[in-house]
Amino acid sequence: MSAPTSLGEKPAVPVAPAMPIPAFSDIGKAANDLINKDFYHTAQGLRSSPRSEQLATLEVKLKTPTGSNVTVKGKQGFDSVTTGSVEGKHTLKPNGTPKSRTVSFKQAPPQRFVTMLYMGRQLPVNLPGELWLFCLGLPNGQMDRNEVRLIYHQTGVTVTQAWTTGAMLDSKIEFVDTLAPGVKIDLQNIFFPNKENSAAQKLNFAFKNPNVHSRAFLNHSFMNNNINAVVDITAGHEGFLVGAEAGYDVQKAAIKGYSLALGYQTPTYTASVAGTQNLSIIAASFYQRVNSSVEVGAKAGYDVQGAKASGLELATKYKLDPLSFAKAKINDRGIAALAYSTKLNAGTTIGLGLSLDTAKLNEAGHKIGTSLTFEG
DSSP: OOSSTTTTTOOOOOOOOOOOOOOOOTTTHHHHHHHHTGGGGOOOOOOTOOOOOOEEEEEEEEEOTOOOEEEEEEETTTTTEEEEEEEEEEOOOOOTTTOOOOOSSSOOOOOOSSSSSEEEHHHHHHHEEEEEEEEEEEEOEEEEEEEEEEEEEOOOOOEEEEEEEEEEEEEEEEEESHHHHEEEEEEEEEEOTTTTTEEEEEEEEEEEEESSSEEEEEETTTTTTTTEEEEEEEEEEEEEEEEEEEEEETTEEEEEEEEEEEEEESSSSSEEEEEETTTTTEEEEEEESSSSSSEEEEEEEEEETTEEEEEEEHHHEEEEEETEEEEEEEEETTTTEEEHHHHHHHEEEEEEEEEEEEOOOTSSSEEEEEEEEEEO
């Protein structure tokens, strides 16, 4: 208990740190993760692919001496189709100091009437790095040397390259807090070399501060030469959250859809209500950390147009020990799922998942999946 600082004053009450404002799609993340993650028979698919049912999953995570992260994934579905991907991620390190402005010229210019013209110009923007243009010219107009040099003083630039067995090449560059504090920019290119006009570009912006988290996604496809945009924003104050999302088709000059969400979050529990697909589907979720070992969550949906419930799921997670946990969930259709995960050692994790149709326990159709992850 905190002691009073002077006579008559009350002890200071400790205040829990404010939770960060989530992105619009993460307002109900705690409940969604509890219900959907770690059930290994329904493991997440490869990059840019939806969740699918998996019989076995293998994942290898390695870190190179240069600091790059390499992830190799392999998955086999219940249809006996095997897929895989290789992903490399590297974060650029600072390559200078705020005062490193050196210039190196390949040779000295000949002595003429005008010996040389030197120009050094810094961009008039407040960046954590400095962009300088160095030029050296001769009287006859020939440029002897020009150089563009970017000197970083902070990290925040990450390059990611992924290749899948579906012949998809995915390249992404991320800039975090490089332009300004709280600003993140992603440049992504997805390309299928064996398909014509298959390239697609994505430009994503995000800005967040203690009270607002906003994002904008611009997607361009060479197949239809169209640009789609999605914008969302979440605002919060003392745990209360309100968010909205809207999609826009540039070619048709029309709004594609919109969603709204309300939520409340604390370090131990969260609750949210979201209306998606032009508010035609309403989903409510709840998550609570009962204690250090037990978590519970629930999610329910309602179809406004059909005037009927669209699903109910209940889930719980129990931490068996510091290295192991078990999960269970059941939905309104009577499908129950169980999961178990344990760390065999510092670099090996194994997971098991099982789903049962409780209305047809004597029939075939139950599914089991396994997951094996190596980290080094």
